[in-house]
Amino acid sequence: xxxxxxxxxxxxxxxxxxxxxxxxxxxxxxxxxxxxxxxxxxxxxxxxxxxxxxxxxxxxxxxxxxxxxxxxxxxxxxxxxxxxxxxxxxxxxxxxxxxxxxxxxxxxxxxxxxxxxxxxxxxxxxxxxxxxxxxxxxxxxxxxxxxxxxxxxxxxxxxxxxxxxxxxxxxxxxxxxxxxxxxxxxxxxxxxxxxxxxxxxxxxxxxxxxxxxxxxxxxxxxxxxxxxxxxxxxxxxxxxxxxxxxxxxxxxxxxxxxxxx
Amino acid sequence: xxxxxxxxxxxxxxxxxxxxxxxxxxxxxxxxxxxxxxxxxxxxxxxxxxxxxxxxxxxxxxxxxxxxxxxxxxxxxxxxxxxxxxxxxxxxxxxxxxxxxxxxxxxxxxxxxxxxxxxxxxxxxxxxxxxxxxxxxxxxxxxxxxxxxxxxxxxxxxxxxxxxxxxxxxxxxxxxxxxxxxxxxxxxxxxxxxxxxxxxxxxxxxxxxxxxxxxxxxxxxxxxxxxxxxxxxxxxxxxxxxxxxxxxxxxxxxxxxxxxxxxxxxxxxxxxxxxxxxxxxxxxxxxxxxxxxxxxxxxxxxxxxxxxxxxxxxxxxxxxxxxxxxxxxxxxxxxxxxxxxxxxxxxx
Numbered sequence: 001x002x003x004x005x006x007x008x009x010x011x012x013x014x015x016x017x018x019x020x021x022x023x024x025x026x027x028x029x030x031x032x033x034x035x036x037x038x039x040x041x042x043x044x045x046x047x048x049x050x051x052x053x054x055x056x057x058x059x060x061x062x063x064x065x066x067x068x069x070x071x072x073x074x075x076x077x078x079x080x081x082x083x084x085x086x087x088x089x090x091x092x093x094x095x096x097x098x099x100x101x102x103x104x105x106x107x108x109x110x111x112x113x114x115x116x117x118x119x120x121x122x123x124x125x126x127x128x129x130x131x132x133x134x135x136x137x138x139x140x141x142x143x144x145x146x147x148x149x150x151x152x153x154x155x156x157x158x159x160x161x162x163x164x165x166x167x168x169x170x171x172x173x174x175x176x177x178x179x180x181x182x183x184x185x186x187x188x189x190x191x192x193x194x195x196x197x198x199x200x201x202x203x204x205x206x207x208x209x210x211x212x213x214x215x216x217x218x219x220x221x222x223x224x225x226x227x228x229x230x231x232x233x234x235x236x237x238x239x240x241x242x243x244x245x246x247x248x249x250x251x252x253x254x255x256x257x258x259x260x261x
Numbered sequence: 262x263x264x265x266x267x268x269x270x271x272x273x274x275x276x277x278x279x280x281x282x283x284x285x286x287x288x289x290x291x292x293x294x295x296x297x298x299x300x301x302x303x304x305x306x307x308x309x310x311x312x313x314x315x316x317x318x319x320x321x322x323x324x325x326x327x328x329x330x331x332x333x334x335x336x337x338x339x340x341x342x343x344x345x346x347x348x349x350x351x352x353x354x355x356x357x358x359x360x361x362x363x364x365x366x367x368x369x370x371x372x373x374x375x376x377x378x379x380x381x382x383x384x385x386x387x388x389x390x391x392x393x394x395x396x397x398x399x400x401x402x403x404x405x406x407x408x409x410x411x412x413x414x415x416x417x418x419x420x421x422x423x424x425x426x427x428x429x430x431x432x433x434x435x436x437x438x439x440x441x442x443x444x445x446x447x448x449x450x451x452x453x454x455x456x457x458x459x460x461x462x463x464x465x466x467x468x469x470x471x472x473x474x475x476x477x478x479x480x481x482x483x484x485x486x487x488x489x490x491x492x493x494x495x496x497x498x499x500x501x502x503x504x505x506x507x508x509x510x511x512x513x514x515x516x517x518x519x520x521x522x523x524x525x526x527x528x529x530x531x532x533x534x535x536x537x538x539x540x541x542x543x544x545x546x547x548x549x550x551x552x553x554x555x556x557x558x559x560x561x562x563x564x565x566x567x568x569x570x571x572x573x574x575x576x577x578x579x580x581x582x583x584x585x586x587x588x589x590x591x592x593x594x595x596x597x598x599x600x601x602x603x604x605x606x607x608x609x
Contacts, residue, residue: 017377102390
């Protein structure tokens with residue numbers, strides 16, 4: 001509850017801060033619309049040749065694009081800006097201010113910057129996803145909806161934990177911004193269902209960089225193709241990664257307190 | 262109330278392992294794989310205690326270990342060995358009850374959010390520290406009055422001057438009304454007027470709240486105005502802990518003798534009287550051991566055409582410089598160094 005209030009404060013500050021740079025909104029909107037155009041155009045091209053891609057129907061792929069934008073929007077709005085700020089703080093020593101606050105440092109670090117204009121991705125995702133869901137409507141019962149919500153949540157948590165762990169490396173290596181760039185380019189692969197990729201890449205996108213859990217898995221929940229094993233696998237992985245990333249974070253803090261100047 | 266110290270440090274040490282590499286590309290490449298490390302004793306077994314309500318100046322040249330000590334006390338660093346308690350807490354356990362009662366201000370670093378008005382950063386700290394509305398409003402009111410913040414609060418941080426920003430930084434760090442303040446060079450880079458404002462404020466805050474303050478500064482004016490007591494560290498070791506006035510006696514048992522000569526020095530060697538600090542036209546400034554001041558001035562007056570002569574205590578800056586020019590581990594024989602000074606007037 002308390003952290004919720006804190007988050008609300010950061011959110012408000014994000015709005016205030018970005019109101020100062022209004023042009024950003026239009027640039028981001030343009031960028032996101034372009035990206036959406038490319039995504040939808042890609043789908044259109046593919047489906048003029050075939051009506052089935054790796055077992056996925058057009059509407060299911062539309063749902064995937066929606067999920068891709070939704071979670072991508074969350075990453076770009078909250079996780080990535082906060083993690084960038086965190087890495088900057090490590091480099092400049094201003095992390096000290098966060099660590100002397102009487103609140104959980106991991107939470108503070110994770111919600112500390114909200115790039116509100118990036119929400120356009122989420123705004124774009126909603127109509128795309130709604131359209132897809134409506135067209136798939138017949139197959140969507142309460143169970144599927146619940147499964148969808150659960151996989152969406154665990155997918156977000158998986159990506160969050162993963163990015164947190166990557167960023168935590170800043171404690172040891174200080175300059176690790178490039179890791180984020182690498183992640184974001186891997187993330188782009190999530191625009192397509194992982195089943196279309198060769199086995200090795202599928203394995204990479206599932207286990208090494210768990211993009212699949214945040215995109216393909218929730219999207220397969222709406223198209224009713226998700227297996228129970230995948231569902232529980234996703235939940236278990238989310239829980240495990242949350243714990244591991246927490247542990248890793250603490251390790252990083254301990255290192256920082258032990259060695260930094 | 263029992264007089265148990267607010268800050269108590271025993272044999273506190275911090276050793277950093279730093280990586281080092283030789284200059285050059287090859288060495289740089291090699292260091293990507295394997296790094297040479299070296300231990301640096303940043304803080305080397307220091308002990309002291311500070312009582313409630315004291316303002317203590319923590320002095321030392323760059324790299325002496327001041328900031329490292331402050332960081333250990335504010336819970337940011339684990340010590341390598343030794344003990345420390347502040348308000349009864351071990352700082353590096355980062356107990357929330359402790360963090361809520363202390364604050365850290367670093368003059369070189371900023372906690373205000375860059376793009377938003379100052380008051381919004383205050384709001385953020387209010388949420389983080391969970392300060393009740395009424396108390397928050399009252400504290401902001403008091404700080405605004407004391408630091409004259411009213412015209413600044415609505416401005417984004419990036420539009421403030423360095424001095425204005427520092428005032429706001431300090432206010433942001435005090436919203437939760439901490440009992441212990443660690444101020445690491447709070448006046449650095451500020452102009453003289455602003456330094457004085459900050460100084461007055463710290464004194465005022467200390468008087469009003471009885472908060473304990475540990476302050477580092479390179480400006481002796483800060484120290485002279487605020488701290489009765491100073492702790493001097495050098496190369497991680499404690500050199501001096503006591504009254505500011507005692508510092509000069511202990512480390513710089515010299516007087517500064519300034520003479521104005523009728524016809525200039527006229528080629529006469531002046532270093533027979535003392536170490537020549539400044540010599541311009543007819544004015545000469547000499548450093549003379551305190552015990553010899555009377556003899557030397559007598560001789561100056563007798564042997565030279567003196568127009569004017571003044572004897573002064575050396576400025577505190579010079580005292581400090583004198584302290585820090587001591588070689589590593591020289592603590593024990595410091596007062597004795599007088600005899601090794603580069604002149605020996607006794608032989609004359």
